[in-house]
Structure formats: structure tokens, C-alpha cells
Amino acid sequence: MLTLAFDTSSRTASVALLRDRHVLYNAILHKDRNHSEVLLPAIDEACRLSNVPVRNIDLFACTIGPGSFTGLRIGVSTLKGLMLATGKPAAGISSLAALALNVGETDAVIGSMMDAGRGQVYLAYYRYGEDGVLHPVGEPQARDPRSVEDPFSEPVIYVGDGVLRYAGLIGPLSAQKNKMAPAEQQFISAAAVADLALEKYFHGDLLDPARCAPVYLRSADALPAAGNG
Template identity: 55%
Template sequence: MLTLAFDTTSKTAAVALLKDKEILYDTIVNTGLNHSEVILPAIDQALRRESLKINDIDLFACTIGPGSFTGVRIGVSTLKGLILATGKPAAGISSLAALALNAGKTSKLICSMMDAGRGQVYAAFYRYDKNEYLEQIGVERAVQPKNVLLDIDEEIDLVGDGAINYADIICKNKKIIIDPKLPKYIKASSVGILGIRKFHRKDLLNTETLTPVYLRPADARPKKALFEN
């Protein structure tokens, strides 16, 4: 089975191709351009690299949030377009779950943190079960960094740019070390791996059930009128 996976929810965009669970192609695009300008060319480049066409793909997997509001919308719109164009199945993946795979297989609790702006992070906890499947613990939240680990009293791996950017606040008075060598952004291959798992569980999306995940209202606010009574 060929899977095309991509992410546009963070500061970087990412695209991967997998054959079953073998990673054929995995790249992160960080050009400074808007994700809407890079994601389709990046997908096209991945397909050309492996001498494939879009109709050769058996499964699409894409992060659907949380993350950058514009980025989430771009990813969801792109995924909808691919579903409509090909009729192939698709899986929607939590960006925080995909980020958690950066920690690798571990017996410790994993906390994924994406910098959400406004002095907040998007955060969620994960743990590998006895079958080595990643399972979410609790709910995804938009929260101030100082409050992420308030009730945590065990060894934990922190991953993501939110953990790195707010390390001094998060780790204050706690015996936690954040490994700066771990990738801080989402790898599309991780999105693909989680997508394949959803495929086998028949947890798939269509254009009607595909909706973005936002954990707070959009950053953009209507401008005030120039003249108010």
C-alpha cells in the first residue's frame, strides 16, 4: 500500500511517501513561504522522485490540527481536494500525536508541545501501550507553558518547539531535561505511520467528516470601526 502523508500545521511543511511501513521519501520544507505556495509543489516533487502519479496512491494522511490556523486550513483543503480528485481513502491525524513520535519508542510519558503563540502551547500527553501503539492520555489543550506539567510527577519526554521555546518556564523546579537533538517539528513520515494504523482500524475520513481541529478561537479579529458611537 502506498501512502502519501503531509503536514502544514507548524512552521514547516512536510511531505512523505511510504510503501506499507517502509519510508520511501521524507522531507521537511522550510522556505519561509506560505504553506499554500509550497505544499502542492512538494507533493509533486515527492511523486516525481519515486516515479509515481497521484492515482497510484492508496491512502492519504494529513494532520488536521491543532496548529497554525492558516496552516490547518491549508492542509484540510488540500486533503479534501485529493479525496475528491482520486476517490481514495484518507486519515486525519492529530499534529500533537505525530509530534509525539519524535520521542521514539519509550516507556516514559511523552508530552507534545507546539508553540501556539499568545504565550501558550498546544499540548497533549501520550504513552506507548503493551502492543507498542501510541495512545493519547487525557485531552489536547491550549495552555500556558507553566501549567502544562502541574500534575505530573514522573519521568517524561518533552518534544516540540513549544517545549524548547519555553524550556525555562516548563522545567522550573522540576527534574526534566529537554533533548535539543530531538526533531522539534512534525515529520510527515510520522503522519503516514499513524495514518496506516487508522486505515487498518477503518478509522477514515471523507469530505463530509473531515473538519479541522482548533483548540481556541482564531488569532485574527475584526478591526474596530474608525468611528464608534
């Protein structure tokens, strides 16, 4: 089964192509350009280098939030276009869940934290269950990094660009039991998006192209920031 996945929810963009769970192509794009300029060329490159025409893709997936207004709109509109052009199914993935998957299976709680702008972070916690599947703990939220608390007795691994930006303000990071994920895990990988999409596919949790839309945690995120269009 061929899965094409991408992420445009933050400053970086990512594209991956998987055959079942095997990664054929995976790239994180650290470019100072609008995602609309780099996403389609990256998708074309993924298909070309993997020798897989877009028409042969079985499943599409992208992150649908939370994240930047402009980035999410670009990702979701591209996903809808691929669904309508090919008639193939698609899955919408939480940006925070994809970020948590970077850490890998662990006994610790994973705290996914994205820079939300306006001096806030998007935060969600996850645990791996006995089934080896990542499960959310509570609901995702937008909050001031200085107000982040540690409600867990077990260790917490924090991951994401929100941790990188606000590490000095996040109280739980001062606790000996908690830590920050390594630098190479701090950005969303589209391969993780594809892995989560496969789980949704096998559970029949797929998107309706007529109702596919970004998911925002703040009402203000449904409006473009000044200068972003």
C-alpha cells in the first residue's frame, strides 16, 4: 500500500512516501519560502525518485492542525485537490500526534509542544499503550508556556519547536525526571504522518473531501495573521 503524506503546519514542511511501513522518500524542508512554493515540487520529487506516479498512490494524508493559518490552509487545500483528482482516500492527522511519534515508543509521557505564536504554545500529551499504539492523554490546548504544569508522576519527554523557543519558561523542564527530546526529533516528519494515517485507514477513519477543513485550537487561528494573507 502506497501512502503519500505531508505536513505544512509549522515553519518547516515535510513530504514522505511509504510503501506499507517502508519509507521510500522522506524530506523535511527548512526553506525560507512559502509552503505553497515548495510543497508540490516536493511531492513531484517524492514520486519521481520513488518511481511512483501520483495515480498509483493508495492513501493521502496531511496534518490538519493545530498550526499556522497559512500553512494549514495550503496543506488541506492540496490534500483536497489530490483526493478529488485521483478519487483516492485521505486521512487528516493531528500535528501534535505526528510530532509525538518522533520520540518513538517509550514508557515516559510525551509532551508535544508547538510554537503557536502570540507568545503561546500548542500542547498535548501522549502515552504508548500496551498495544504499542500512541494514545492521547487529555485534550490539546493553547496556553502560555509559563503556565505549563506537570501533572504526571512518570517522566515527561517534551518535543517540538515550542520547547526549543520557550525552554527557559517551561517549569516542568527544571524537574530532574523530565527532559527535552534530541534536536533531530523536534520537527514533524511526514513519515510519522503516514504511519498515523495507516492506522486511521485500517480503522475506517477517513476524510470526507466535502467537509475537510483545518482544525484550530483558538478562534483567532481561523483568521490570517497580518502580513500572511
